[in-house]
Amino acid sequence: MGETLDESAAGRYKPAMNWLSNFVLPKIRAVVTKKAVPDNLWTKCPGCEQMFFHRELEANLHVCRNCGHHLRIGAEQRLKILFGDGGFTRIELPKTIVDPLKFRDRRRYAERLREGQAALGVGSDAVVVAHGQIDGSPCVVAAFEFQFMGGSMGIAAGEAVVTAAKLAVLQEAALILVPASGGARMQEGALSLMQMPRTILAADMVKEKGLPYIVLLTDPTTGGVSASFAMVGDITLAEPGAVVGFAGARVIEETIHEKLPDGFQRAEYLFDHGMVDLVVPRAELRTTLSRILGLLRDPHPSPAVSLGSPEAS
Ligand SMILES: [Zn+2]
Numbered sequence: 001m002g003e004t005l006d007e008s009a010a011g012r013y014k015p016a017m018n019w020l021s022n023f024v025l026p027k028i029r030a031v032v033t034k035k036a037v038p039d040n041l042w043t044k045c046p047g048c049e050q051m052f053f054h055r056e057l058e059a060n061l062h063v064c065r066n067c068g069h070h071l072r073i074g075a076e077q078r079l080k081i082l083f084g085d086g087g088f089t090r091i092e093l094p095k096t097i098v099d100p101l102k103f104r105d106r107r108r109y110a111e112r113l114r115e116g117q118a119a120l121g122v123g124s125d126a127v128v129v130a131h132g133q134i135d136g137s138p139c140v141v142a143a144f145e146f147q148f149m150g151g152s153m154g155i156a157a158g159e160a161v162v163t164a165a166k167l168a169v170l171q172e173a174a175l176i177l178v179p180a181s182g183g184a185r186m187q188e189g190a191l192s193l194m195q196m197p198r199t200i201l202a203a204d205m206v207k208e209k210g211l212p213y214i215v216l217l218t219d220p221t222t223g224g225v226s227a228s229f230a231m232v233g234d235i236t237l238a239e240p241g242a243v244v245g246f247a248g249a250r251v252i253e254e255t256i257h258e259k260l261p262d263g264f265q266r267a268e269y270l271f272d273h274g275m276v277d278l279v280v281p282r283a284e285l286r287t288t289l290s291r292i293l294g295l296l297r298d299p300h301p302s303p304a305v306s307l308g309s310p311e312a313s
Helices: 002-036 054-059 075-086 109-120 155-171 186-193 195-208 249-256 267-272 282-297
Strands: 042-044 051-053 088-090 127-134 137-144 174-178 213-217 235-238
Touching: 042 054, 051 054, 075 088, 075 127, 075 137, 075 174, 075 282, 127 155, 127 282, 137 155, 137 282, 155 174, 155 186, 155 195, 174 195, 174 282, 186 195, 195 213, 213 282, 235 267, 235 282
Parallel strands: 137 174, 174 213, 213 235
Antiparallel strands: 042 051, 088 127, 127 137
16 A cells, blocks of 8 residues: 555656756746856955955955955946046947958857857947046046957957047047957957057057057956057056066966066066056056146146245245
């Protein structure tokens, strides 16, 4: 009798289990993984491995309170930090040719692009351009989104830099470029390399008008980006600890068969060797930029400010 009961019980529960595992479980998993516990709620500091709650990290501009490591941030966040309360207006970038080589590696390039666009909502490619004022100084900022295919520079990114430069000239504003990039976008072949001279010409356009061209090097600035517009700023700032270089340190070590010095390709090392003018902690970026822009745009402040009016003497 016992056996029959068990069998019937098994018979009754089997479909229920199927329903649970096929229908309910995936639903629960979807809810749990996508909404209730997003994987960005806690972040581990790459510098000291301490865990931080996302709100705490955000309040400190994504700088580790424990070791001072500057975590990578997105383009939108970068714009908020640079423009502060003054706010900014993002501009729509010109449409460019998409996937000109119909490139495919493990996956289609067009697919990777679509995925980046959907996940990040930064626009159609890796560079975001906005204009606004930093303490009253008009500025155009072009910020790279590293999460978008490693911030690599293809036709669209090049076009964004050129557009930003044109806008700066039009508005008689300073141009601030914030690279965060692995370099050229291999999926566009030689067309991506052509963005190097293009972006240099864009920078020249701003310089020829006597407008400030400032570069803020962030982690990482490498490859074709470091070999073009990123190294020709009138003033070059860098965030602490940012890796800035052309080829990776390991590749160089393997090529020259020599041990590289400590801190090689870091912002502080570049500062010591005259490649960077100032290493600026993220919290001080806006005030530093404001001071620099003030000096560049008005190098001869009125003596009346400190000496008082001539009638008084
Ligand atoms: Zn840390």
